[in-house]
Amino acid sequence: MDSRVTKARTRRSEAQARAASPDGYAHPFVTVDVVILTLRDGRLQVLLMRRGAEPFRGKWALPGGYIHPEDDGDLDMAARRILREKAGIETPYIEQLRGFGNARRDPRGWTATFAYFALIASDELVLKEGANAEEVAWWEVEGRRVKPVLAFDHAEILASAVARLRSKVEYTSLPVHLLPAKFTLPDLQQVYEQILGRRIDKSAFRKRMAEADFLEPVAGERRHASNRPAQIYRIKHGLATIFFDRTI
Amino acid sequence: MDSRVTKARTRRSEAQARAASPDGYAHPFVTVDVVILTLRDGRLQVLLMRRGAEPFRGKWALPGGYIHPEDDGDLDMAARRILREKAGIETPYIEQLRGFGNARRDPRGWTATFAYFALIASDELVLKEGANAEEVAWWEVEGRRVKPVLAFDHAEILASAVARLRSKVEYTSLPVHLLPAKFTLPDLQQVYEQILGRRIDKSAFRKRMAEADFLEPVAGERRHASNRPAQIYRIKHGLATIFFDRTI
């Protein structure tokens, strides 16, 4: 058994010194990465950071980091902390995407990551324009990718996140999290149409939202032009994501 | 094996002799656990193993283990290896469930696991009836749980797996993986009904399967009694899980 430890350590000696698992094998590092999506100017955008350290120094990457056992109660809280620290975002919608792990994604050796998927309203964006302002930016998502070449396997993680968003738009209330707390039904329909990439019949859309029963009207109105103002809605308190009976 | 137990205990008593991550924080251990489900005697059952080491010695647990960076190309391959080594199962349907990680699930400290979800046909079961035959067993799933108290947070992982199965049965071809390679449509309908817990109209069920277009008839017939024999089908070669347009 000890020979197994020796063998593993020797092969890895040039990379980094890692602890052996209780069964004697080398132990891969694990991280948490977050795909933060928003709608700005009617376009789906993702938050990326430029790496200041090797590997992939200078390349754009998803915000991510190591788990802090002392601070993070669980994986979700680690993801929220990363969102807070790296992007200054406090109250997003967040869900776990899935794990990615293999020997190739990091040149230093076998690593794994728990990828998360967050949606925020563009009015919640308070990007820290501080010391490293140039290193954080929103990039437009074109198809399932962005223009720059991403570090690690982050292009694959991004594609996976966008696929999940597009999929869930069809049958859940997820897109409300891309809007501010108060919005109109035409606003919401526009978000669905933007992500789906097709027009939706107004009547059918409203029927679906009404029977899903997750919105409540609030006093006040919104007026953009000389026409009838739209009713303002917000999500009913305490409701999780709603799954529709049928697709949009 | 006993030395391994001893070593694990020693480690634990030293309160976390773990490598520090590159950012200086302690680095949590990560494992892969697999929820293996099958239908036996018309009942949903899960494969459990009795733990021979601390923590939770003597308790039933999901098959799982550490990643072997030298052997496992990626997370999926690690899960398949565990399935092969611990349950002797070679060619199952397998998909990632999600990650579970927090400070409470393991008394030794902060750990995380990539949970997997596998479906196998009961005729593929070749449980190794060897030295530790008493330590591997199928347990009937009642609701989302099993009778014994499980180690770690494995009850939560099991519940999550059963929920995903029940959910996916509604709109995918997943249940075919609970049947042998060749089966009849009445067989398949029975599986759907068993997992859904309700009857399905024969005509509607066949329409759905026909338009999903993932089955092909093979020569031969199956006869259980003095009645009309049923056509035998198998999955069309190279097809992944089919998502139905509508729910069952």
Next chain:
DNA sequence: CCAATAGTGTCTTTCAGACATTATAAC
């Protein structure tokens, strides 16, 4: 013949999508 289950056809009700109409604002 009968019993039992496989497999197909028909009918009715429901509902999604298309489209029309009314409502309410500014000017």
Next chain:
DNA sequence: GTTATAATGTCTGAAAGACACTATTGG
């Protein structure tokens, strides 16, 4: 009044579900 968009109503074709009917075997 006109214009523009919000909001609701109506109509029609498609299809899902309920149910009936036919097919094929053993006894």
